[in-house]
Amino acid sequence: MNMKKVVNIENPLNEKTDELIKKSLRKNRVIEIFGKCVIEYEGRASSHLGLGDRLILLKPDGTLLVHTKNQREPVNWQPPGSRHYCKTKDQKLVVISKRKSPEEKLVIEFFDVFSISSLDLVDEEELELNRSEEEMGDLLVEKPWIIEKGFSVIKREKETELGYIDLFGEDDRGNKVIIELKRKRISLSAVSQLKRYYDSLKNKYTNLRGLIVGPSVSEKSKNLLNEHGLEFVKLKPEACELGTDLTEYIDN
């Protein structure tokens, strides 16, 4: 089900807000919350902002901005790479943003949410990338043997502390496999991203494997993958647009 470009709820119920935020984070949307809240910050220093009306902006890359009625600068913020969470506590909506190095935590406790909007900001270039990666996922769900013989997909968009992993599956020996899909040549940062996901899950699953799928990989990226014990599978995004394959022409 595709969400509308603008989803806005006035005076939403907590469960609705919670649900909308979680869904929006999964779908890389921008979230805007207008509410009366208290803000606690712990990090290099600590600060407390008392009850007041604030406009909160949450971006899919981890950026968080807290604006008040005046001034250009946000009164609190978190940079890209931070992680957003939300939960309900004592019937209040709580939005948390965390980051490591340095360790920082921002906790926003809403006493009242006046309106929440989930917005689909689209960049043409980004759209192409996302759609392509989605198509790659579609193809792998339909033909998991492209990864390797005996591979099966367990879940798409597996939620983890760090964000969403494109594919989660199992090999024919029962080892769990996490997979990142890339439309473009695998870069060093893509390998690092996979490594972060892998590190966050390797204690949870024995013999966990990490795999990155893309059209090609540079020598440096391949070396980094090997160093980390991670794997590469070649798949061109163009292969996903084809629509037919030769098995359809076999008479059974």
Added chain:
Amino acid sequence: MSFEAKINAGSFKDSIESISRLVDEIKLNINQEGISSVSADPANVAMVMFKLKKEGFEEFHVDEEMTIGFDLNRLEDILSVASMGDEIEMQSEEGNQLSIKVSGFDYKISLLDPSTIQQEPKVPDLDLPARIVLEGNKIRKAVRASEKVSDYLVFSTKDDKFIITAEGDNDSVKMELDESQLINIETSEDVRSIFSLDYLADMSKSIKKASETKIRLGTDYPVKINFNIVDENGEVEYLLAPRIESESTTSP
């Protein structure tokens, strides 16, 4: 179970390359007649059937039929040290290791366990109405011209002409070949199918070396492209699934 052969490096390179255009690993069948393999790319969109008769070798000896698994990338790395005129000596005892002597180097490579490689695909039995024979180089030129304009091309016949067209958002290109420009053409009806350039671009690098290529074509059916290598001793057949035009091209 043993296998021993000597072959001209250029011939062997051409053979391996014709297959590695599509796949990274193959099961090579070796018997008294020669060597052969059938493989499909991971997405099952393209297939390559390869045969090289023992006459294509300087020396060829196998005591019983065997199947060995090759990592084609590794094989190509080794062959890259050879010059066209060099001779390659290959030997395998049990099928788990291959020794290759080329250009003064002595390699020993581990072969892949054939059971870990994709099953040989079923080859569709197709009776395609149009048969066109032309110089392989013309295919390569048409593919290269089409690549500048689009990511797919159309092969069609009209009366006794073979037509290749590609249409992009802004530009289009067309190549019309009549009997004087073809070696032969036989069609019982006008046909038309669309193919992804991604695969054709790779295939055409091997096709271009053939003085004669036979194309069998239908409407919205896979295309069969046959040509000889290693003089007349080797035969390569590519099969490529068509793209089907759909009415809507964008997702909601």
